[in-house]
Amino acid sequence: xxxxxxxxxxxxxxxxxxxxxxxxxxxxxxxxxxxxxxxxxxxxxxxxxxxxxxxxxxxxxxxxxxxxxxxxxxxxxxxxxxxxxxxxxxxxxxxxxxxxxxxxxxxxxxxxxxxxxxxxxxxxxxxxxxxxxxxxxxxxxxxxxxxxxxxxxxxxxxxxxxxxxxxxxxxxxxxxxxxxxxxxxxxxxxxxxxxxxxxxxxxxxxxxxxxxxxxxxxxxxxxxxxxxxxxxxxxxxxxxxxxxxxxxxxxxxxxxxxxxxxxxxxxxxxxxxxxxxxxxxxxxxxxxxxxxxxxxxxxxxxxxxxxxxxxxxxxxxxxxxxxxxxxxxxxxxxxxxxxxxxxxxxxxxxxxxxxxxxxxxxxxxxxxxxxxxxxxxxxxxxxxxxxxxxxxxxxxxxxxxxxxxxxxxxxxxxxxxxxxxxxxxxxxxxxxxxxxxxxxxxxxxxxxxxxxxxxxxxxxxxxxxxxxxxxxxxxxxxxxxxxxxxxxxxxxxxxxxxxxxxxxxxxxxxxxxxxxxxxxxxxxxxxxxxxxxxxxxxxxxxxxxxxxxxxxxxxxxxxxxxxxxxxxxxxxxxxxxxxxxxxxxxxxxxxxxxxxxxxxxxxxxxxxxxxxxxxxxxxxxxxxxxxxxxxxxxxxxxxxxxxxxxxxxxxxxxxxxxxxxxxxxxxxxxxxxxxxxxxxxxxxxxxxxxxxxxxxxxxxxxxxxxxxxxxxxxxxxxxxxxxxxxxxxxxxxxxxxxxxxxxxxxxxxxxxxxxxxxxxxxxxxxxxxxxxxxxxxxxxxxxxxxxxxxxxxxxxxxxxxxxxxxxxxxxxxxxxxxxxxxxxxxxxxxxxxxxxxxxxxxxxxxxxxxxxxxxxxxxxxxxxxxxxxxxxxxxxxxxxxxxxxxxx
RNA sequence: GGGCGGCUAGCUCAGUGGGAGAGCGCUACAUUGACACUGUAGAGGUCAGAAGUUCAAUCCUUCUGCCGCCCA
Numbered sequence: 001x002x003x004x005x006x007x008x009x010x011x012x013x014x015x016x017x018x019x020x021x022x023x024x025x026x027x028x029x030x031x032x033x034x035x036x037x038x039x040x041x042x043x044x045x046x047x048x049x050x051x052x053x054x055x056x057x058x059x060x061x062x063x064x065x066x067x068x069x070x071x072x073x074x075x076x077x078x079x080x081x082x083x084x085x086x087x088x089x090x091x092x093x094x095x096x097x098x099x100x101x102x103x104x105x106x107x108x109x110x111x112x113x114x115x116x117x118x119x120x121x122x123x124x125x126x127x128x129x130x131x132x133x134x135x136x137x138x139x140x141x142x143x144x145x146x147x148x149x150x151x152x153x154x155x156x157x158x159x160x161x162x163x164x165x166x167x168x169x170x171x172x173x174x175x176x177x178x179x180x181x182x183x184x185x186x187x188x189x190x191x192x193x194x195x196x197x198x199x200x201x202x203x204x205x206x207x208x209x210x211x212x213x214x215x216x217x218x219x220x221x222x223x224x225x226x227x228x229x230x231x232x233x234x235x236x237x238x239x240x241x242x243x244x245x246x247x248x249x250x251x252x253x254x255x256x257x258x259x260x261x262x263x264x265x266x267x268x269x270x271x272x273x274x275x276x277x278x279x280x281x282x283x284x285x286x287x288x289x290x291x292x293x294x295x296x297x298x299x300x301x302x303x304x305x306x307x308x309x310x311x312x313x314x315x316x317x318x319x320x321x322x323x324x325x326x327x328x329x330x331x332x333x334x335x336x337x338x339x340x341x342x343x344x345x346x347x348x349x350x351x352x353x354x355x356x357x358x359x360x361x362x363x364x365x366x367x368x369x370x371x372x373x374x375x376x377x378x379x380x381x382x383x384x385x386x387x388x389x390x391x392x393x394x395x396x397x398x399x400x401x402x403x404x405x406x407x408x409x410x411x412x413x414x415x416x417x418x419x420x421x422x423x424x425x426x427x428x429x430x431x432x433x434x435x436x437x438x439x440x441x442x443x444x445x446x447x448x449x450x451x452x453x454x455x456x457x458x459x460x461x462x463x464x465x466x467x468x469x470x471x472x473x474x475x476x477x478x479x480x481x482x483x484x485x486x487x488x489x490x491x492x493x494x495x496x497x498x499x500x501x502x503x504x505x506x507x508x509x510x511x512x513x514x515x516x517x518x519x520x521x522x523x524x525x526x527x528x529x530x531x532x533x534x535x536x537x538x539x540x541x542x543x544x545x546x547x548x549x550x551x552x553x554x555x556x557x558x559x560x561x562x563x564x565x566x567x568x569x570x571x572x573x574x575x576x577x578x579x580x581x582x583x584x585x586x587x588x589x590x591x592x593x594x595x596x597x598x599x600x601x602x603x604x605x606x607x608x609x610x611x612x613x614x615x616x617x618x619x620x621x622x623x624x625x626x627x628x629x630x631x632x633x634x635x636x637x638x639x640x641x642x643x644x645x646x647x648x649x650x651x652x653x654x655x656x657x658x659x660x661x662x663x664x665x666x667x668x669x670x671x672x673x674x675x676x677x678x679x680x681x682x683x684x685x686x687x688x689x690x691x692x693x694x695x696x697x698x699x700x701x702x703x704x705x706x707x708x709x710x711x712x713x714x715x716x717x718x719x720x721x722x723x724x725x726x727x728x729x730x731x732x733x734x735x736x737x738x739x740x741x742x743x744x745x746x747x748x749x750x751x752x753x754x755x756x757x758x759x760x761x762x763x764x765x766x767x768x769x770x771x772x773x774x775x776x777x778x779x780x781x782x783x784x785x786x787x788x789x790x791x792x793x794x795x796x797x798x799x800x801x802x803x804x805x806x807x808x809x810x811x812x813x814x815x816x817x818x819x820x821x822x823x824x825x826x827x828x829x830x831x832x833x834x835x836x837x838x839x840x841x842x843x844x845x846x847x848x849x850x851x852x853x854x855x856x857x858x859x860x861x862x863x864x865x866x867x868x869x870x871x872x873x874x875x876x877x878x879x880x881x882x883x884x885x886x887x888x
Numbered sequence: 889g890g891g892c893g894g895c896u897a898g899c900u901c902a903g904u905g906g907g908a909g910a911g912c913g914c915u916a917c918a919u920u921g922a923c924a925c926u927g928u929a930g931a932g933g934u935c936a937g938a939a940g941u942u943c944a945a946u947c948c949u950u951c952u953g954c955c956g957c958c959c960a
Contacts, residue, residue, distance in 0.1 A: 010925070267889075284960090409892070413958070416891080420959085511958080546900065548956065580911095581901080587893055587957065592900045594912050601925045612922030664902075664910085676927080683921060757929095764929045770918045797920070840907070847906080852943035861906060861944095868907075 007614060007720070011607035013570025013600070017712045021135055029729040030081070030140040034500035038078035042501040043069055044485045044534075045081060045141055046509050046517070047149060049088035050123055051095050054133035056543045056551065056591060057510060059561040060582065063575045063709075064540055064659065065508045066139045070708040071654050072505075074733040080501065081140070082488050084147035085127060089433035089477040090192060094184060094370045096122060096432070112431050112472070119432050133562050138571040138711045140729070147488040149480040150434070157487040158434045158480050159450055161528055166448040170386045171426075173446065177279075177286040178425050180378050182304035183371035186429040187382060189476050191516045193375055195364040202271060204357035205349060207232060210248035210257045216241060217356050219271020221363060222281070223349065224342040226251060227330055228299035228310055229258055231277040233288055236262035238273050252354040254326035263288050280379045295319045298379055306341045308334035338376070383427040383436065383473070390523040391418045402532045403507070403522065406657050407585055410511055410539045417515035426476045433474030440469055482520035485533035492528075504534040511539045511587065538657050541582060541589040548590050565596055572710035573600035579709055580663040584656070602671055603713040609675050610699060610717050618692035623722040626697055627690045629740065634787040635681040636694045637742035638749035642673050643698050644739040650705045651733075659709075666706045674698060677753060677795075684794040686787055696721050701734040751811040752791050759796040762819040765829050773799045775820040779806025782813040792817060815875065818882055830883045837876040844869040 024030065034040070043065050048058065065081060072079040096119055097107055107115050127148075134141075147154060165171040179188040203223045209215040218232055232249055234241040241260070248257040265284055266275055279289025280298040289296055297310035308330045310323055333341050349355040366375040395418050397403075398411065405411035427436060439447045439455040441463050449455035456466040483491070485507070489498040503525070509518060518537055525533030544550060545557040552558055559565065565574040577596030581589050613620075626632075632640075646669040653662035678698070682691035700721055703714035707728050718728040725731050759776060768774045776798035778789060783802060788810065793800050801820070806813040847853055847865060854862055 007922095009923080269889090413892080416959075515959095542957080544956090548894095583902080585893080586901095590900070592912085594900070597925085598911060601923095604925045605923065608923035608926090610922080615922070660902085668910090675923085679922075680920095680927095760928060761930095764917080767917090770928070771920070843907080847944085850943060853906090854943085856943045857906075865906075 007607075007611045009608075009611075011604045011713060011716075013572060013603070013712065014567070016716050017136075017138065017571050020712050020715050021138065024140065024727065024729060025143070027727065028144070029727055030142050031144050032078055032080040032142060034496045035078045036500065038076060040501050040505075041069070041072040041077040041079040042504050043081045043506060043508065044488060044504055045083045046507075046513075047084040047086040047147075047481060047484065048130050049091050050085050050127035050130075050148075051088055051091050052130050053560075054130050054137070054562055056559055056561055056578070058130075058133075059137060059565075059574060060543055060578050060589065061508060061510055061540045062134065062139055063137065063578060064538070064582075064657075066137075066141075066711075067575075067579070067659065067708040068506065068508065068538075068654070070140065070711065070729065071733070073729070074704065074707070074731060076732065078500070080142050080145070082145045082147065083131070083134075083141035083143065084484075084488060085130070085149070086477060086481055087123075087148065087150045087433060089428060089430060089474060090184060090186065090188065090370050091477075092119065092123075093430045093432040107431070115431055136562065136566055136571060137575065140711070145488070149477070149484075153490070153493075154480060154483070154487045155434055157483050157491055158475065159437045160492055161483060161524065162437050162475070162479075163448055163450055164528070165385060170389060171383060171448075172386065173381065173383050175379055175381050176384060176423065176425065177283060177377055178380050178382055179366065180302065180376045180380065181368040181371055181373055182302065182376055183373040184368065184430070185302065187380065187425055187427065188368055188370075188375065189425070189478055189516070191478065191513070192369050193366045194369045196367040198363060198365050200361055200363060200365075202359045202361035203346060203355060204272060204359070205252070205276075206354050206356050207249035207251060207258075207276075209244075210250050215249040216244060216260070216274045217272045218274045218276045220276055221361065222278075222342075224306070224333075224338055224345050225278045225281045225299055226276055226345070227254060227306070227308075227326070227333070228278050228280055228297045229276045230279060230289065230294045230297065231258050231292065232260045232274055233263045233266050233277050234260065234274050235266040235268045236264065238266075238268050241274060251326075252349060252352055254329045256322055256326050261288075261292055263291065281377055283377060286377075295323065296379060297323050300338050300376055300378060302378075304338045304373075304376055306330075306333045306336045306338065382425050383438070385424040385426055387421040387424055387523075390527060391421045391519075393526050394418055394519065394522045397522070397526065397532055403534055404536045406536060406538045410514060410537070413511065414514050414519055414537075418519055421519075424476075426479050427471075427473040428476055429472075430474055431472075433477065434480060436471040436473050436475060438471040438473075440471065441465055442467055478516060478520060481517060482524045483528070485521055486525060486529040498529075502529060502533070503531050506536040506538055507534040508538045508540060510542055512542065514539065541586055543589050543591050546590050546592045548588065551591075559591065559593070565593070569596040569600040570603065570712070572603055572713050573597070575599075576602070576663055576710050579659045580667070582660040582663075584658050584660075598667075599710070602667055603710065605671055605675055606699075606703075606713065606717060609679055609695075610720060612679060613692065613695040613699060614720065616692050616695075618688060620692045620696045620722055623724045624697055624700055624738070625693060626740070627693050631690055632694070632742075633687055633690060634745045634749050634752075634785075635678060635684075635687060635791055636690050637740075637745035639674065639678040639694065639698055640739055641741045641743065641746035642669060643701060644736050644741045646673075647701065647705050647734045647736055647739065651736075654708070663709060666702075666709070670702060670706070674702070680795055681791050684790040686790045701739065704728060704731055704734050707731075748788065748810050748814070749791070751814040752788055752795070755814050755817050756792060756795040759792075759798065759817070759819050762829060763796070766819075770797070773797055775799050775801060777801045777803045777818050777820055779813050779816045780804055781806030782810070782817070785810055785813070788814060812874075816878055827883065830879050834876065834879050834883065837872055837879060840872045841869065841876060844872060 045065060069079050069081040100106060162171065179193050181188050200221055202219050202221055204217050204219050206217050207215045229251060244260045245262050248259055250257050265288055277285045277288050279286045279294055279296040281300060295315055299307055299310050301307040308327060333344060336344060346355060368375055395415065398415050437448060437450060441459055445463055447455045447458050447468060449458055455468050459468050460466050485504050486498060486502055489495060489502055491498055507518065521533045549555060549557060561574055569577060573596045576599035580595045646665055649665045650662050653665060681687060699717060703717045707714040715728045763774050776796060778800055780802045782789060789800055792798060806816060844865060848869065
């Protein structure tokens, strides 16, 4: 005897979800060990920053990973999802510095050792917060395998990679243009630089000719850097300036002569078509400077103040002389902040008549995403990775189809990034992170070693001294995350995990870090782990607000999944609602909370279908036990056929990452097909014998198909029904071979639905109250179809009478069913129906009368059109008969 | 400047070379063997515009317009 618990009337996610999650943790259902007997499946969780809070982007990307892992586990694969966190070098350090500032302390007065100690304590206290959010969202990574980028093992991997790259000549130290954050006092990675729109001016300055001529007018947004100009560049094809190329112009105030040069990088439409060239403070200018062998004096120092005299690297005395000579004349600006200097210089140039025009200008400025400070590009002695030799094999692999991108077009973004790759600045002037494995002798000889002992040994061997000091800089955070897919499996040790689970099957991430992160994992994975780190890269859409705007606190449109969604809709509702909106080809997701609300109501709907099933007087025979086929009714056969189609569609959708389609399919089947039609149909007396078994069977398979998206409600339903196994998490994926399909009976029931809809419509037209039974006449020949007659009577709430007639197939006879009401409304209704059908017949006839259509369209299409026309004609005939039969 | 995505009902979005769809919202009715976090019915759209290809275009091609993203 099946237990029949009293089930609460509404489903309460707040009660169910934490309880089930605890049970899963206790049973360690998410943990896997390498098992060669099963196909490996693994996802490396992109490590969230320890400073991070769970936001909607996480909810969408990480739900996807959870879904895919759960799905593959149910398919019987050795599926694992390894979680972890990123130490988030600059992000964390700036949070800590801010915290210290609140107490009136600074990093430097604490000293490195103490600061690192505080950082670890902070990590212990707050670093796990995001994991709490992930658990609340139902994510099931293998918590026993959690990794942190600063773990000893991962740090050892970082050191090894650094040393190997250095030994191979791929890491070098040099002076290059870098992104400098004057507030954080460190270089930044591309990822930490954002463009911000600002209102400023475009200043037009006249540089007179050295020969006393008018010279030319340049346009600039950064007049203060003109002190370090070394040339004026024009486009070689620009007729306006051709005569000046090769001549010199003179910088106002400081009276230094610089050449006019031609370079293709100059845009003729921008400003006046002539631009100042300041190689030490602008990327484009730096490249022009390199091409033309120009000197590169620096005018803004690390504090973003004007440096006077200018300072520079690697210059010969001849090239330095004229630049040094201007020092006395720029003394008034020395030490001024760059923006104060700008005002002062603009004023002075104006007084001198060198300022031709000041035009309001809207532009984008590079801003540090950490400190909010405007970035100062400047020349600095830093460590770099030579990227072109690493990118080459990655590009070759891409041309060979690896990795495979979904959607495909993101592969082109990735490849374009690799083609235009520049050397990677990896040194940061902060303390929280992997300190460079670099030591210097007192003579500044460079030693790269795995540890200090080795460094000393090398120093003795090579230089005869063992007095070494370590480079204080740390590595860019992306250096360690670039090793993630193999470092978390134990590399460089040859572990069973690495052997079994590398390469990963799929990397799931969002498109803003395709180049920053994905490409680096590929390059480093190829070189160090001996293979592409993953076969497929699935790129999830970026999340925007419902009107397509970026979510931000300042706009007030940010939605916090933990505060705003989970409490209201449950984790299931949140996950289902988000996934429902994911479309493969779409690159943005305009998040609409209504989908979460709908998903929550869907959970309640399913819950009530369960309550109905459990409250039936009939017994459920057992888990996945169907009545013998000869006992199944037309409705039973139809719902089983639909279930099978649903599982097939969902399987296909999961396999192709069409997650929105999967969610749509589940909702459609669960709510409309199953609850609205099948559950209603089981109320007919003829259904009683089979319904408990069929309802239970369908629900059991259905919740398994839905489990990867909404893990909790599906577990709760599955547990309540008869089931095999301990938890749905480790249950098997529904096997379509075990779901019988009956195409003919399914078609018959679809006709029943169509007829019932017509009858309900008629009921509404005739103003028959829902509580009243309506009269329906069926052709006498339909009487033998007891299932069908009962289904119509139940679903349309109708009293059945018969009339003579009813030829043809069962479906024909169903179509001849007619509602009975002796009112003028009925006549109107039929007249309208007649008109609609006449129009359809006319359209179809016209089409078939078109000789080109019949001759050129494919035979299938023509045949289908003929069949449609026949159908319309038959229906029209029935309507006309009905109309004629009505009393005048 | 280069590349990419989008424009379908009031809102958010599916969809298809051959009869325009869903949810929400709106209107009306209803407490029927689970469910008002419900059910039933209904109103609402020259599928951004133009040209082309085709027997046939909301769908393919080109151009235009507008919105957005990425790279420079």
